Amino acid sequence: MIEIQKTETATKPEGLRVVTDVVCPFCGTLCDDIKVVLDGNRIVDTMNACIIGNEKFKSAQAGHRIMQPLEREDGTTEFTPVSYDYAIEKAAQILASAKRPLYYGWSSTSCEAQEIGNELAEVTGGVTDNTASVCHGPSILAIQTVGAPMCTLGEVKNRADLIIYWGCNPIHAHPRHMSRYTIYPRGFFTERGFDDRTLVVVDPRPTDTAKQADIYIQVEQGKDYELLDALRTVTRGEDIPDVVAGVKKEQIKELAEVAKSKKFGLLFFGMGVTQTTGKHRNIDMAISWTQDMNKYTKFNLIPMRGHYNVTGSGQVMSWQSGFPFAMDFSRGYPRYNPGETAANDILLRHECDAALIIASDPGAHFPVEAMKYYAQIPTIAIDPHYTPTTGISKLVIPSSIIGVEEEGTAYRMDNVPIRCRKVVDAPKGILSDEEILRRILNRVKELKGIPAGQGHH
Ligand code: SF4
Structure with missing residues (x-):
């Protein structure tokens, strides 16, 4: 704190103030040491954040914020500004009259908003799914099958002397992961920091992370299962072919021996393993x-979870209804069958008659055929910014940014819940995700004749 005040006095003009211990609401690393420099209600700069985190804070004041609810006329690309009251009423009517609405996203909003959204899915008999279904869903399926030996990032920092990044590139996707937790920090039992640790990278491409590795293993694209299987085999002292998945036997044996010689090893894995051939079977093997x-x-x-609260969405869905994503309430009870009940399955088979998208951008990431169907049905997008998804939605409801303009709980990639802070006020009149969803839920309950006290809210 003393150091911060010195910095502030020495380098910042009169009138600026620094908010400390801010949590970055961008990636699953959820760095909680950010300092935000404010001039009144304006974010001037950040300290400690990586380039992506810095942009997230600056995005609060970027020109592409949505400042008013919007409605698109059928068959046109023109949006008309409407009031929040009108947008919430319209959204409630769409969802209350739908037979099987789809709710998708949830990964960049708070657990508090997710909780209300899941109840909304339940009372409307809909399907609710988060971005894990196109990301680490296979990891979850594997964990449900064979369990998972896991720990916190704090333990990694203090104990791990072997770090393996497999199918992920944290230098670009989680830029402070290595400096805060895995390679560079000095921990209780890793006093010499970098010098006490060995870094292994397994990836088909020589990524920027691979360039820093002590051992780089260039696995053949899509052959992670074979390589992991071979690694298991040599770890047990059995023999393998001379080359497996494009990797020589000697290198696979070397990795097994290095791993055995360490005190505390960590395998971090990303979408290079979860979304390539084998999917959850790769993770079973890992x-x-x-x-x-x-x-x-x-x-x-x-798992290297991407969105800052995708882990939280899985947690909240699980504690409310028993399943972490792709949850279908259309039979009146929660059902879970990824491959049938995930958002893409539903959209591609035209099995929803309305949709609400929040805290994600499937318009930029889903298959074109899925979004073509989305563009034809009554849809609601809740987002602080214009996105490809808002551009094809019927109703667009702007919201404030959790962790910048609202407090909220999020789960880090190691399942540690962290309270995100509010550092500035949202633009005048802009509501939070939680408030918008609560108002829609209350109105849906009225329309469906559900007594006000019934349910969680
Ligand atoms: S590593 Fe992730 S959480 Fe940390 S500052 Fe960068 S974007 Fe934010």
Whole structure:
């Protein structure tokens, strides 16, 4: 704190103030040491944040904020400004009259908003799904099948002397992951920081993360399952072919021996493993190898979760209804069958008759055929910014930014809940995700004749 005040006095003009211990609401690393420099209600700068995190804070004041609810006339690309009251009433009517509405996104909003959204899905008999279904869903399926030896990032910082990044590129996707938790920080049992740790990268491409590795293994694209299986085999002392997945036997044996020689190993894995051939079977194998390794030393794994609160969405869905994504309430009870009940499955088979998208941008990431159907049905997008999704939605409701303009709870990639702070006020009149969803939920309950006190809210 003293150091911060000195910095502020020395380098910042009169009138500026610094808010400390701010949480960055961008990626699953959820860095909680950000300092935000304010001039009144304006964010002037950030300290400690990476370039992406800095942009997230600056985006609050960028020109592409949506400042008023909008409605698009059928068959046109023109939007008309409407009031919040009108937009919420219209949204409630769309959702209350739908047979099976789809709710998708949830990964860049708070647990508090997610909780209300899941209840909305339940009372409307809809399907609710988060971005895990196109990201780490296979990790979740594998964990449900074989369990997972996991730990917190704090333990990684203090204990891990072997870090393996497999199918992920944190230098670009989670830029402070290595400096805060894995490679560079000095921990309780890793006093020499970088010098106490070995970095292994497994990736088909020589990424910027791979360039920093002590050992880089260039696996053949889509052959992660084979390589993990071979690694399990040599770890147990059995023989393997001379080359597996494009990697020589000697290199696979070297990795197994290095892993066995360490005190505390960590396998971080990304979409390069979850979304390539094999999907959840790849993760089954990664978990099985991690379990095997615990016969020789301490070993854990952690998925590199992307959106800052995708982990929280899985947590909230699980504690409310038992399943972490792709949850279908259309039979009156929660049902979960990824491949049938995930957002893309539903959209591609035209199995929803309305949709609400929040805190995500499927318009930029889903298959064109899925979004073509989305563009034809009554849809609601809740987002602070204009996105490809808002551009094809019927109703657009602007919201404030959690972690910048609103407090809210989020779960870090290692399942640690962290309270995000508010640093500035939202633009005048802009409501939070939580407020918008609560008002829609209350109105839907009225329209459906559900007593006000019934349900969670
Ligand atoms: S690493 Fe992630 S959470 Fe940390 S500052 Fe960068 S974007 Fe934000």
